Amino acid sequence: MSGKKRKVVVLPCSGIGKTLGTVGREIAYELIEDLRPGVTTTTCLPLLMIEDPDAKKLVTDNPVITIDGCPFGCARKSAESIGVTVSKGYRAIDFCRVHKDLKPEGISELNEAGKKLVVLAAKEVAEEVDRLLAEEKS
Amino acid sequence: MDIKVLKVGIVSCSGEALPEGTVSRVACRKVLDELRPGQTVTICLPLFIAGGKEEREFANKFPTVTVDGCEKMCAAKSTERLSGKPARSLMIRDILKKHDIAGLKQCRGLGPAEKIASDAVAEEVAKAVDEVLE
Ligand code: SF4
Ligand code: SF4
Numbered sequence: 001m002s003g004k005k006r007k008v009v010v011l012p013c014s015g016i017g018k019t020l021g022t023v024g025r026e027i028a029y030e031l032i033e034d035l036r037p038g039v040t041t042t043t044c045l046p047l048l049m050i051e052d053p054d055a056k057k058l059v060t061d062n063p064v065i066t067i068d069g070c071p072f073g074c075a076r077k078s079a080e081s082i083g084v085t086v087s088k089g090y091r092a093i094d095f096c097r098v099h100k101d102l103k104p105e106g107i108s109e110l111n112e113a114g115k116k117l118v119v120l121a122a123k124e125v126a127e128e129v130d131r132l133l134a135e136e137k138s
Numbered sequence: 139m140d141i142k143v144l145k146v147g148i149v150s151c152s153g154e155a156l157p158e159g160t161v162s163r164v165a166c167r168k169v170l171d172e173l174r175p176g177q178t179v180t181i182c183l184p185l186f187i188a189g190g191k192e193e194r195e196f197a198n199k200f201p202t203v204t205v206d207g208c209e210k211m212c213a214a215k216s217t218e219r220l221s222g223k224p225a226r227s228l229m230i231r232d233i234l235k236k237h238d239i240a241g242l243k244q245c246r247g248l249g250p251a252e253k254i255a256s257d258a259v260a261e262e263v264a265k266a267v268d269e270v271l272e
Contacts, residue, residue, distance in 0.1 A: 015182035
């Protein structure tokens with residue numbers, strides 16, 4: 001095993017056309033900045049679309065979690081299109097189905113229900129981050 | 139015969155790792171929702187990879203303005219490669235330099251500097267839309 005400590009790369013789709021894209025983006029920030037700082041990171045997803053070497057290396061050398069807004073699965077497909085194996089793919093729409101009482105609205109900024117949904121979803125994704133990091137150690 | 143352009147496509151890079159990516163996203167939404175509603179449409183950038191023929195036709199169907207956060211120009215390059223040549227390509231760092239705006243720090247949400255930047259970028263995108271529509 002290489003000596004360099006690996007981080008989990010969280011890639012949201014950030015879709016600008018749908019509220020669900022914002023939900024995915026905010027879940028990623030909640031994880032990286034608040035719930036699991038230091039052990040998670042991200043890169044600009046569009047860098048994978050232009051096959052940027054540094055971004056490609058990051059997602060090749062570390063476990064990757066994608067968070068898509070809707071069933072199009074853009075983040076997952078963008079990663080897979082350059083040969084990356086996604087450790088776990090989430091969809092914001094599935095979190096909405098579980099938490100039916102929290103209806104997210106807004107794209108530039110989420111409403112209160114959307115913000116609550118983000119926190120709940122991020123906690124679930126954080127457990128997967130922990131699992132992936134534990135796998136690394138074993 | 140002149141064909142009148144009715145709508146302009148806006149493609150934002152929406153980069154996650156730089157404050158300029160968030161500024162791009164918020165500024166483009168402002169143009170779509172407040173400054174030029176009815177004259178603009180958008181598409182999620184990564185749909186050029188994940189979507190089908192219809193999504194890839196976007197830049198052929200609408201003259202397109204791409205808005206990128208930094209010199210990597212991800213939206214402009216991806217749009218050109220996967221859909222069609224943009225009518226205009228804007229880069230936020232150029233716009234910020236022109237308006238003497240500095241000090242962008244946060245990726246999540248907008249602080250005071252990011253808010254000023256978003257408003258300035260939105261005005262420039264709206265101007266580019268008008269030029270394309272002329
Ligand atoms: S997964 Fe859905 S919301 Fe996200 S970028 Fe693709 S189309 Fe947009
Ligand atoms: S243009 Fe810059 S800010 Fe935008 S996605 Fe690419 S690297 Fe990120």
